[in-house]
Amino acid sequence: EPEVTQTPSHQVTQMGQEVILRCVPISNHLYFYWYRQILGQKVEFLVSFYNNEISEKSEIFDDQFSVERPDGSNFTLKIRSTKLEDSAMYFCASTPGGARTVSGNTIYFGEGSWLTVV
Amino acid sequence: KQEVTQIPAALSVPEGENLVLNCSFTDSAIYNLQWFRQDPGKGLTSLLLIQSSQREQTSGRLNASLDKSSGRSTLYIAASQPGDSATYLCAVQLGDDNNDMRFGAGTRLTVKP
Numbered sequence: 001e002p003e004v005t006q007t008p009s010h011q012v013t014q015m016g017q018e019v020i021l022r023c024v025p026i027s028n029h030l031y032f033y034w035y036r037q038i039l040g041q042k043v044e045f046l047v048s049f050y051n052n053e054i055s056e057k058s059e060i061f062d063d064q065f066s067v068e069r070p071d072g073s074n075f076t077l078k079i080r081s082t083k084l085e086d087s088a089m090y091f092c093a094s095t096p097g098g099a100r101t102v103s104g105n106t107i108y109f110g111e112g113s114w115l116t117v118v
Numbered sequence: 119k120q121e122v123t124q125i126p127a128a129l130s131v132p133e134g135e136n137l138v139l140n141c142s143f144t145d146s147a148i149y150n151l152q153w154f155r156q157d158p159g160k161g162l163t164s165l166l167l168i169q170s171s172q173r174e175q176t177s178g179r180l181n182a183s184l185d186k187s188s189g190r191s192t193l194y195i196a197a198s199q200p201g202d203s204a205t206y207l208c209a210v211q212l213g214d215d216n217n218d219m220r221f222g223a224g225t226r227l228t229v230k231p
Contacts, residue, residue, distance in 0.1 A: 004161075035219075043162070043207065043221040056218055091161055105150055105169075105211070107219070109161040 002026040004110035006092050012116045016081050021113045023075045023092030030097035032075045034067065036088040043091070049075065082117045089114050120145045122210055124222035131198055132230050139193040139225045141208035146186050148210040153182050153193050156205045156224065198229045
């Protein structure tokens, strides 16, 4: 079954350093997302991406964050200058889109990238 | 502001029991509601999606219902098995053109052999 893949699975970084988390969404999907889950807390929406641009972003997604689709398969999340509070599991996800149907809206998550900022 | 609450936070049952997990949301103007399963340290797997115009969805031993007007959804698991042990999350999508999904904190289910 097609799946969303994420790398790295775990990264430790110094405060203030830049981090890039990588994702390969399911190949025929149109919508891409980043979510995060701080340990012990709820899953939180960060940003959605469609047609090569951000379609929605939360208040968490400030100027320190950026997303990019550098080629036809990868989708990246960059944190410019990491803070301790950025430590979390970051999930990439994708949806087929294109129809107001169950199959069009079912969201597929990757296994996550666990980011630890020290 | 949409808030999603799940009760109970944790549940432990013997194998074979039928069980119900609850999800409530404060704003009934939702586009859809999804139930997810999350195993420890893993990603989320979508179990069932209910469009706002639907009242329930079924997949195998799972049945999810939606009462949008009262802001409630339930996930019914029949004949529970140890392999069902996981955290179950519900999430509401806020709108057709709004991809923000609001998650509950989850119910941690343990099914004992």
